[in-house]
Amino acid sequence: NAGVTQTPKFQVLKTGQSMTLQCAQDMNHEYMSWYRQDPGMGLRLIHYSVGAGITDQGEVPNGYNVSRSTTEDFPLRLLSAAPSQTSVYFCASRGPGGGNQPQHFGDGTRLSIL
Amino acid sequence: GESVGLHLPTLSVQEGDNSIINCAYSNSASDYFIWYKQESGKGPQFIIDIRSNMDKRQGQRVTVLLNKTVKHLSLQIAATQPGDSAVYFCAENQDMRFGAGTRLTVKP
Numbered sequence: 001n002a003g004v005t006q007t008p009k010f011q012v013l014k015t016g017q018s019m020t021l022q023c024a025q026d027m028n029h030e031y032m033s034w035y036r037q038d039p040g041m042g043l044r045l046i047h048y049s050v051g052a053g054i055t056d057q058g059e060v061p062n063g064y065n066v067s068r069s070t071t072e073d074f075p076l077r078l079l080s081a082a083p084s085q086t087s088v089y090f091c092a093s094r095g096p097g098g099g100n101q102p103q104h105f106g107d108g109t110r111l112s113i114l
Numbered sequence: 115g116e117s118v119g120l121h122l123p124t125l126s127v128q129e130g131d132n133s134i135i136n137c138a139y140s141n142s143a144s145d146y147f148i149w150y151k152q153e154s155g156k157g158p159q160f161i162i163d164i165r166s167n168m169d170k171r172q173g174q175r176v177t178v179l180l181n182k183t184v185k186h187l188s189l190q191i192a193a194t195q196p197g198d199s200a201v202y203f204c205a206e207n208q209d210m211r212f213g214a215g216t217r218l219t220v221k222p
Contacts, residue, residue: 004157033210035212040123040214041214042203042211042212042213042214042215043158043203043212044211044212045210045211048210058210059211090157090158092157098207099146099207099210100145100146100165100207102148102150102160102163103148103158103160103205104160105150105157105158105159106157107155107156107157108155108156108157
């Protein structure tokens with residue numbers, strides 16, 4: 001089983017460039033989310049979606065856009081990259097049962113903004 | 115805001131010893147808790163979960179204890195092995211927040 005797949009695994013951008021981080025899951029999960037992980041700060045929720053066509057903001061949404069046109073895909077867009085967005089980004093999905101299910105994570109995208 | 119946190123950032127144990135990783139939470143409305151393991155270069159991986167109507171749950175070599183009175187949960191790993199070396203996170207379902215994690219290092 002592929003689970004949650006993130007691409008690319010690594011990326012270097014210049015300040016001001018735009019980019020889309022891809023996330024796909026093959027488990028037919030309605031709930032998907034994006035986190036960023038910075039040293040000493042754990043995982044912080046950026047955006048999440050409870051189903052196709054529905055997205056909502058998490059703890060740190062500024063500078064990021066998301067859309068959910070299909071159940072499988074949940075891309076994260078950086079419209080104008082800033083050095084503060086240098087981080088490791090994780091996508092996750094969760095099965096039915098509301099919040100009482102663990103999330104399945106991808107292996108992350110390591111993003112550096114110069 | 116309310117958040118999940120951990121008592122210790124690092125823990126070093128000898129191979130074969132038992133490990134205990136602690137976590138404090140603030141949101142009394144949380145009713146589901148999860149422990150994840152994150153190995154270097156990988157995403158967090160589910161280990162074990164517990165619902166608030168339970169005090170203890172056991173898995174293979176792992177046990178989670180929940181104390182709702184003091185809003186504390188712990189992860190116990192029996193007979194710790196080198197492959198257990200990783201960062202361990204607790205998470206709760208209300209705020210969807212994670213603590214900074216505890217890095218477990220197992221010495222041979």
